[in-house]
Amino acid sequence: MDRNSVIGFILLGLLLVGYIVFNQKQEVKALREKARQDSIANLNKPKTLTDTSNLAGSKPDSAQLAGEYGAFATAATGTEQHTVLENKVVKITFTNKGGQPESVQLKDFKSAAGEPLMLVEGSFNRLSLQLPVNNNHALNTADLYFTGGQIQREADGTQTMRYRLEVGGPSAYLEYIYSLKPNGYLVNYTIHAVGMENALPAKQQVLQLQWNDESHIQEHDMQNERLNNQVHYRTTEHKHDYFTLQRTSHEKVNSKLQWVSVKQQFFNTTFITTSTPFSSADINSKVPESGNIVGQTFTTLEIPYNRAHDFSFPMQIYYGPNHYKTLKSFDIGLENIIPLGSGIFAFVKYVNKWIIIPTFNFLSGFIGNYGVIIILLTIFIRLLIAPFTYQSYVSQAKMKVLKPELDELRAKYKDDQQTFGMEQMKLYKSAGVNPLGGCLPALLQLPILVAMYSFFPSSIELRQESFLWAKDLSTYDSIFNLPFNIPFYGNHVSLFTLLMTGTSLVLAFYNRGMADQSNPAMKYMPYIFPVMLLGVFNRLAAGLTFYYFLSNLISILLQWVLQTFVINHDKIHARIQENKKKPVSKSKWQERLEEMQKRQQSVQRPQRKK
Numbered sequence: 001m002d003r004n005s006v007i008g009f010i011l012l013g014l015l016l017v018g019y020i021v022f023n024q025k026q027e028v029k030a031l032r033e034k035a036r037q038d039s040i041a042n043l044n045k046p047k048t049l050t051d052t053s054n055l056a057g058s059k060p061d062s063a064q065l066a067g068e069y070g071a072f073a074t075a076a077t078g079t080e081q082h083t084v085l086e087n088k089v090v091k092i093t094f095t096n097k098g099g100q101p102e103s104v105q106l107k108d109f110k111s112a113a114g115e116p117l118m119l120v121e122g123s124f125n126r127l128s129l130q131l132p133v134n135n136n137h138a139l140n141t142a143d144l145y146f147t148g149g150q151i152q153r154e155a156d157g158t159q160t161m162r163y164r165l166e167v168g169g170p171s172a173y174l175e176y177i178y179s180l181k182p183n184g185y186l187v188n189y190t191i192h193a194v195g196m197e198n199a200l201p202a203k204q205q206v207l208q209l210q211w212n213d214e215s216h217i218q219e220h221d222m223q224n225e226r227l228n229n230q231v232h233y234r235t236t237e238h239k240h241d242y243f244t245l246q247r248t249s250h251e252k253v254n255s256k257l258q259w260v261s262v263k264q265q266f267f268n269t270t271f272i273t274t275s276t277p278f279s280s281a282d283i284n285s286k287v288p289e290s291g292n293i294v295g296q297t298f299t300t301l302e303i304p305y306n307r308a309h310d311f312s313f314p315m316q317i318y319y320g321p322n323h324y325k326t327l328k329s330f331d332i333g334l335e336n337i338i339p340l341g342s343g344i345f346a347f348v349k350y351v352n353k354w355i356i357i358p359t360f361n362f363l364s365g366f367i368g369n370y371g372v373i374i375i376l377l378t379i380f381i382r383l384l385i386a387p388f389t390y391q392s393y394v395s396q397a398k399m400k401v402l403k404p405e406l407d408e409l410r411a412k413y414k415d416d417q418q419t420f421g422m423e424q425m426k427l428y429k430s431a432g433v434n435p436l437g438g439c440l441p442a443l444l445q446l447p448i449l450v451a452m453y454s455f456f457p458s459s460i461e462l463r464q465e466s467f468l469w470a471k472d473l474s475t476y477d478s479i480f481n482l483p484f485n486i487p488f489y490g491n492h493v494s495l496f497t498l499l500m501t502g503t504s505l506v507l508a509f510y511n512r513g514m515a516d517q518s519n520p521a522m523k524y525m526p527y528i529f530p531v532m533l534l535g536v537f538n539r540l541a542a543g544l545t546f547y548y549f550l551s552n553l554i555s556i557l558l559q560w561v562l563q564t565f566v567i568n569h570d571k572i573h574a575r576i577q578e579n580k581k582k583p584v585s586k587s588k589w590q591e592r593l594e595e596m597q598k599r600q601q602s603v604q605r606p607q608r609k610k
Helices: 003-044 062-075 222-227 324-328 348-364 370-384 386-412 417-431 439-458 495-510 520-532 542-566 569-581 588-609
Strands: 082-086 090-095 100-110 116-120 126-132 138-140 147-153 159-166 173-180 186-194 206-216 230-235 240-244 250-253 257-263 267-273 280-286 293-304 310-321 478-486 490-494
Touching: 062 138, 062 159, 082 147, 082 159, 082 173, 090 173, 090 310, 100 126, 100 267, 100 310, 116 267, 116 310, 186 206, 222 293, 230 250, 230 280, 257 280, 257 293, 348 370, 348 439, 370 386, 370 439, 370 542, 386 417, 386 439, 386 542, 439 542, 490 495, 495 520, 495 542
Parallel strands: none
Antiparallel strands: 082 090, 090 100, 100 116, 126 138, 126 206, 147 159, 159 173, 173 186, 186 310, 206 293, 230 240, 230 257, 250 280, 257 267, 267 310, 280 293, 478 490
């Protein structure tokens, strides 16, 4: 065996060892994550009484209850009863077991299946304080039976309800107070503790509020819902941050928090402090392998506790849509949970906030068809960028006139690109043509295009609004569902996406004379790029692809009208010839650049001769 073979076998062995070590680390990481998730689930699952008797139907005795529930033993058993707080837009069903919301229905919305939209539903959803009992273990108030639940109606229509949990007697108790106004998605929620300082450990300075949330599928596309299932929070220093459940399973926030929100694609549940902020938050998340559950969060919010005899911590819970105007009206930055621009294109959120959304809201104020609104919005945007579009077309016309001369220069200096570049710049200078004249207007239009890419998929106004063949403008317009999945495309056919791609190819064909035909990449890329994006846009909102299709169609019509009836190519050619006759003034920078290029040429010529 020669040396090369030995080296090859050694490298293969090292790769095998590295693969084994990597797999072992991944397995250990997966086991740790599973153990963490299991411990969280066990901590938050409903508590069941330990049955020490073999007699069927027997009830645990007082000693057993005192051992497991301590001062809360009297609330360990009871009969579950429900109370409903309801206004024009939301219906909240409460249970006396835990004194917590059991279900939340948003009355103005339906799920994609046409059923009532339940923002909160199922036993996983829990709202509970963790209280210490005997044997140094914690007890969740969600497992205890509260008294009360009667509704008090005020003169303005506000409904208020109180749940009370006595601690060893009537002089000490924990109380949850909920109130709901006649119209709105906000629920006022107050934790009221009287005499609890004697029932809690002497050193306890915080109360832990456990909030479990399970998001169920509400839209057509589960994958898109999971991409938009996020946890957002804002500190008292007005710093906003978030993470996506699919990418992060745990985050500890040690800053004081103004609010914490679990966001779905079009809806959210948010806990908002009104006076004293949360001390911190410990957030765990999980994305189950389920066709109905989008994601689960286990959030522990720390409430500062000053051990006052009569302690209150007021807050608000928002159960409602991700409607920009509604969220902005709270003036706490909650509208920032709507993705109007992020990453390197974060600046486009200001285009959306200052131009797109106000225009959209204005049009929707007197027009009920959102397809028509998109058409008018597209026309408005094209009028807004019309000066840039005109300059771009004029620049293209000038470049088209110069193309024969550029082709001659390219053929003459095909083996000397540096000289060709110098002669090309001389031609542009003498003709008075700016080679970037067509690029800069296009770059100025880019923020509008990216802003629309962010706006349409996140606009709840388009949800379940139909136009032409599209049944829902907030998701893809499928005209045919495939029985199989095509890689990089999907399992359905979006007609608006096909029309958008087709008009993009027509534009590329119309502008084919502007591309450098000697460069294959420049020659074919305008045709390849729209086809490459076909799979990306195939699963995006129909409102977005309809806008891009309409914008392409307007571009084709504008280009034809301007170049046929407005732009006079003969006049442009005559003007260019006149400019060539004028003396060309060079700046000092241009003179230095040309001098440097000549020096480089003089150095390269002897090397070529060798």
